[in-house]
Every structure is written in C-alpha cells, then in structure tokens.
Amino acid sequence: MSEPLLEVQLSVNGVVHDLRVPARRLLSDALRHDLGLTGTHVGCEHGVCGACTVLADGRPVRACLMFAVSAVGLNLTTVEGLAGADGTLSNVQQAFAECHGLQCGFCTPGFLTTITAGLRDNPQPTHEQARDMIAGNLCRCTGYQNIVKAVERAAELGA
Amino acid sequence: MTTRLMGTGVQRVEDQRFLRGRGRYADDIAVDPATLHAAVLRSPHAHARIVDIDVADVLDVEGVHAVWTYDDLTGPMADPLPLLIPHPALTHGRTQYALAKDEVNYVGEAVAFVVAEDRYVAEDAVGRIRVTYDVLPPVVGVEAARAADRLVHEDVPGNVGARMEQSTGDVEAALAAAPRRLTLDLDVERSASMPLEGRGTVARWDPDSDRLQVWTSTQTSTGVRAVVAVKLGLDLRQVDVITPDVGGGFGVKINHPWPEELLVPLAARTLRRTVKFIEDRREHFVSSAHERGQIHHIEVGFDDEGRLLALDVRFWHDHGAYTPYGLIVPIITSTQLLGPYKPDVYRVVFESLYTNTVMVTPYRGAGRPQGCFAMERTMDAIAAELGRDRTEVRAVNFIQPDEFPFDQGLIFQDGRELEYDSGDYPALLEKIKTLVGWDDFPAFRAEMAAQGRRVGIGLACYVEGTGVGPYEGAHVHIETSGKVKVATGLTTQGQGHATVFAQLVADELGCRFDDVEVVTGDTRRMPYAVGTFASRAAVMSGSAIHLAARKTKEKVLRIAAEALEASPDDLQVVDGVVSVKGSPGAAIDLGTVAVLSNPLRYAFDEASKAATQFTVGDPGKPPVPEDEEPGLEGTDFYSPERSTFASGMHAVIVETDPLTAEITILKYAVVHDCGRLINPMIVEGQIHGGVAQGVAGALYERMVYDESGQLLNASFMDFLMPYVTEVPDGIDIDHLETPSPLNPLGIKGAGEAGVIPSAAVFASAIEDAEGLSSPGLTITAMPISPSELFHLRLAHAEETS
C-alpha cells in the first residue's frame, strides 16, 4: 500500500517550491531533505531545543513541530535566507562571528532566526531582555555567554 | 614583519560556513533521492532473553529494502563488538553484539536493523517486528550491582567487571598514625554528553573501485575506519572514513564502533545503495552512552594544619551493561582525584560494576568531576573539622612550584607514570581569591544576612592530565597558488581547529593566515591519527602541525636559497614571500617555490611562468636529487613521553532561598593554566561551555531510572539541560601560563577543564550558605536540586534537634 502524497507549495527565502509529500512529513524534513536546505537542524524533534527554528511570516516557529502541509501559504525564512542577496552577513550573523557566539554551530541556525525575530520586535534590548530572547534555545557548547554578547552586539550594529 | 598569531584571539574562519547554514553534518551528507534510511528496533526491556524475532510482516511494507537480525550476520560481524582499551584489571570485560544475540542487557540495545526508502517507512517497519522476550529481573544502580543477588551477565560473579588497586605506601599504618581522621561517603549520579547533534552515519559502496566511503559523526575517524574494515572483511585501503562537521561530541562520540557504524556500511555494500542512519534524541538517551555514576568511601588522616598524611579511597563505578571503552573513566578518577595535592600515602581501590543500563564511556572531564568532588569535599571536611579557612587547608597540601616535574607515584590512564610536567598552584590560588573576592566575602555575607538573604562561597581545585598520546600527525602542502593545505587526522567538533591550527601554520611558515586551509578527520588526507578527546587536539595535532610546518619551511628555504642564490640562513618568509634579509628586491613567493619544487616543464599558470626566471638544481644531477621528493610538502608526527597537566581553580558565590531552597548563582570565577594560549578567545569559549555543563551536572542533570531499568527522563523535556537562564550571567576568567616542557609550543589542553570542579565548587558554596542557619549540614551527593536541598535541611534539623 503506498502512502498518499499531497501537492504542496512552500515559499522559502522568497522562492516558491512545489513538492509532493506525505501528510505526515515534518516541515523540518521537507526543508532539509526535500529542498536541500540543510541549514535548519534537528536536535530533538520534540520542540524543546530550538535548533530547527525558522521564521514563518517573520515569527519563529519550530519546524519539527509543524507538518510541511501546514506551512502552505506562509512565507518561510531559514538560516540560508538571513544574509543579504549579495552575501553580506546580517547584523545578527556578523555579531555571532565577532563575539565567538558559536562552537560546533549545530544550534546556531535556530539562535540566528530566533534573535533575528527578537531584535525586530525589540531592537534595543536590555541585558535581561537579551538573555530572555534566547531563553528558549538550547546550546550544549557555548555556555551562552557569548551568545548573549552577540545579541547585544547585533543590537548595536542595527542601531 | 607579520605579527605573531599565537596568543591572539583571531576570529574563527569556520564560522562563515556555519552562520550561512552551510555546515555539513552527517545528516547533510549525500542529500540525494537514492539514499536509503535506516531505523533500529531497540529492546524495550532492561534484561531479557530473546525467544523469537518475527520479521515476516516487515518486507511487505512498501519501501522496505532489507531487515537484519543477529541471525543474518556472518563472519566478524557476528562476533561481539571490540573491547577498545583492554586492561589487565578488567578481568570480566563484556561487549555487545551489533545486533543482540540471545539476550538484551539494557533498554535501547539494538535488536534489528531495517533499511527503507525513508526514515518514516523504516520506523513503520520497525513497528511491525514482533519479538518474544523472556523477561529477566534487572540490576539497576550501584547498590543493586554490589548486592549481586541478581547478575547482569551470568558468567560475571558479583557483577564485578574489574577491581583495581594502586597505592603509594602503607595506608593503614599511616591512617593509624595520623593525629586526626575523617570518613566521607559521596555519591555522584549519571549524566551524559548530550551533544545537540546525535550520532549519525552515512555509507556509500562504490562498485567501480571496490571501495567503501563512510561519513560518521565521530571523534575518531581512523578508529572507525579500522574497525569497519575488520568487521566487513575489507582491506584498510578500501575504506575511507570522513568526519564532516560534528555537532558536539563531549566524549560520547569517541566510542566506536556503534552498532550502526557497522550496520550502515554493511547495508550499503549489500544493497549497493547509499544508506544513512541518523539517531533521534530518544535513541541518543537510551542507546549511546552515559557517565559519572559512582559512589565513594573515603578515609583520611591529617594533622592539625590539615596536611594529608593518609588518603584511603574506595569507590564503585557503574559502567552499565558493557565495557567497550575499558576502565578509562574509573582509572582517571582514581588517579586524578589527587589534584594539586600530595598526600604522604595514598591508596585507591575501585570496582567497576555491571548494571542493566546504558553503558558508560567518557563524558567531558571523564571521571575527573567525580574525583575532584571526592578530593575537594575531603578538603572542605578537613577545614570544617579544624575550623580553618578552606583555602589554607588546600594551600598546605599543594605541590610547590619548585617540585616539578612531580611524580605522584601512580600509573595514569595512558599506562605512563602520573608525573605532572609544570604548574604553579599557589599562584592560581592567589588569583582565584582575588577574582572572586574571597577575603571580602564575610563582609558581603553579613550585608546579605542583614537583608535576610543567605549566601555562600565555595572553591575547588583540579589538575587535569591533557594531551595524552600516543601520537598525532600532520601534512602541510603548499600549492602553486601559494595556498597552504593542512591536514591532520583528528576530528573537530566545534573547538575551532581550523582557526587555531591555521594560526600555528602561519606563524611557523610565514604564510598569510587567510591562505591556510585546514582539513581534519578525513582518512584520505591523513590516515594516521588517534582522535579528539582528552583535551588533546591542541597539544597533539597542534604540535604535529607546528613540526610539519617547520619541515615544510626547511624545504621552502632550501629551494628558495638556490633560486635566489643565497644561503638559507639569510632568508625570511613573511606574508607568503621568501626574501633575502636586508635586500628586499631578492624575493620569491611561496607559490613559485612550490612550482620549483616539482621539476615539471609545463607552464600551467602564472606561477609556473614566473618560475622560469629562476633555475634550480645542478644540471649535472637528476632533476629530483637523492633524498629529495617533488612537491612542497612536509609530514611530521608528534608523540610525547607523557601527558601534560593543566590545572585550575573555580570559585562560586551562591544564594539559597531560605524558604524554597532555590539556588541562585551570584558570581562565578575561573582561573586556569593550560600553558601557552594559542587563541584566548577560543580557550575562554571552552571554559564557558565547560562551566555550563558543570552547572548542569551539579544542579540539574541526572538519569532517572526506575527499578525495572526504564529511563524515565529520556527527552529534553525531562532531562534538565541548562538554558541561558540556568548558567551564570557572566564568568570571570583569569589565566596563568606555565608552559609545558613536553611539547614545542608549551601548550596544555583546555577542553574539559571547565566541567571538572563544578560539583565540588557548588557543594562547597551551598554548604557554606546553609552553614549559618544549619551548622554541620553537609552535602554528600550531586546533583542537588532545590527539593533535595529542602529535604536535606529537614533531615538535618531532625538529626540535630
């Protein structure tokens, strides 16, 4: 018995993709394996670590908690879509490089997308707010010290 | 003159890739529609005999290609997995099979392996395999293992895999003679490395060349390569193992082979398709490895100054169901608990015990957090007994700066003497006291007390054997473009190797930093290597790269000297250009030297055209002289006599809530000596990450098994890994550099240090905070949660009332 496939259209980083996926295909898998956008990472597949965070209409969502079919009609942004069209790093990416905000880099895409949305809503966070902004994402390597610095540095770059 | 890069916080070159989503982790490899995906059926029982496995329903599932159980394995694949580091004391070593044969010994043990079109279908198929088990009573935890009224392996009496003893004298006599004595019983629970990227393996069989390519998220590609070749009956030269970007290791990825690391290549060769296995988070909890679970009994004899006259330690190590990694963890505890101290007489005895739980392999710090907890709790207990300052008691026991090299009289985990190379512990103590404000603390405590707040301060010291051998190698190749390609065989999992190694090459070779490209963990580029663990990358590969760069430079100078008609001694290499000192006109760039090193007569590119202006070599001799090889490259290896010994001290100020027993970190300070720093920014990053894992182990993380051997918290919802909200807001760091005499750069390892003293330092500080209201309350088990502290207060109040 073969699994029924659904035709879906996903708009990712400004490009519209047509794909055929089973109803149960996770958005994270569709992005990574159907579209080859492997920047979005899966650390837990149960919505806790935040590594799979992408932006849907600008808001952070966990791609492991969403089916690909549920993302139809949303404008998705993945880590691959954060840099400028000419390849210039966004302020948040630049700040991570300057502040040593990453080690293995596995959690990094989720932090970058989360902070991008966070700073759009609150471009000049206090130190406490900067910590709060990343409080839903796990990182096993950095101890977060430099990620907080990166949030503050990105705010500075954006000011 | 170019500035020296060693010692400067150069920004990481690898970040550009990671920041753009262009990292390449195991699951990112071979993204092609033809890849097949594997899923594993795992035991639901902690201890059971397998009566029957029925896979009849599985191959009907559309998209399933194959299923393996133990009965399908042949040849070496049907033998138990290797015991990687045997030790004579490990009299009853046991390892599992790639797929369980006859019995399972922990929840999560691999029973069957399914390969299908995608992971979803493979999991569907796994769900249709029917296994009949005859469930046996399990052994869970150290106490049950010691009681031994049930056995994990029928042929291992008392559940004792190993018993090992070392001593430096007659401890009983020394104890009896000591004017004062104390006894402590200390527990540490299990935790786990828990990298954000789990395990993952991809394999491709190339029928045209009869070769197997394996990508795996490992800390040792050469090790995986060797074992895959042996188990699959291939020549080593038929197997390439490539370690792409690795999303964290922390020890768990040093163990090899995992069953899947063999089954994926087997499936790829059998099915002639690319096959991938990517572990999910629950699988990582129940089928990779844990560490830390140990209980300790200590008897110590000392004098009125707190000097250690006799230290007698017994401990019991829970190594889980199998011992693939030998006794590394308990041997480290048994030797490294001595830290910066020198007891007159020391005896340590441990038993390594089987339980029906996930096996143990090293986790960052590897046995040292437990050892440090044991030793530092002892120091605190002595200080309390004598009514002395905790720093004073430590200071009287320090090995002094003029006593190095210092031989502790024991054999370390690498089979070499436990001999410390260098250090200055009194200087570290001064630094940490200043950094944390040790002497000002009483005033702060009084101020807080006036507001009804409880604060406490603690400190803990450690010494860490880093940079263990046997060796590491490097290959440096200068291309005709002037670009420098460097390969070292050990892997990288986020420590910035591409950056620090490039710093070393640029310094030694005189090339531009931006021209250096470093490849790690690819057996095609450097087939001789050990791996990334035990804080050894900078010491081992760093030294090898430095030596290989030096060798390459010698060749550069030899060839350039001929071309420039100068003596090699008169040449310098700056920013990729070789010139005669004092005569800037006479110069040749590295790319051109590379052309000259390879006496072809083809003008491929600008560099080769430029090279025609120079003539090299005596026309009366062959174009490649004897003792010379074409190409501008150098390979070298570094193999030290023994480990380097880094050291450090942590201090913390905590607040404990009088009502809720909540524990808040007010200040965290670290002083650290890892010899010469290559890149301080990266070293500090390592400390930050280590401290976070240490806080986790001290306050939050534990593996909660029920009595039937089910892991109750096998998810990130329930295993409390710290978020930013749980780590200190700011860590004060200071460095001391006592260069190691054992390697050309004077460096020691830095990767694990941050995690070692945490349980000890928190126990000390929490006890201190509680001391005023509950005198005599002692903390003997870690981690400690607010509710545990709360109950400890109640129990203590009852005892003392």
Ligand code: FES
């Ligand atoms: S992978 Fe989605 S939150 Fe962890």
Ligand code: FES
């Ligand atoms: S950098 Fe490795 S998990 Fe965050």
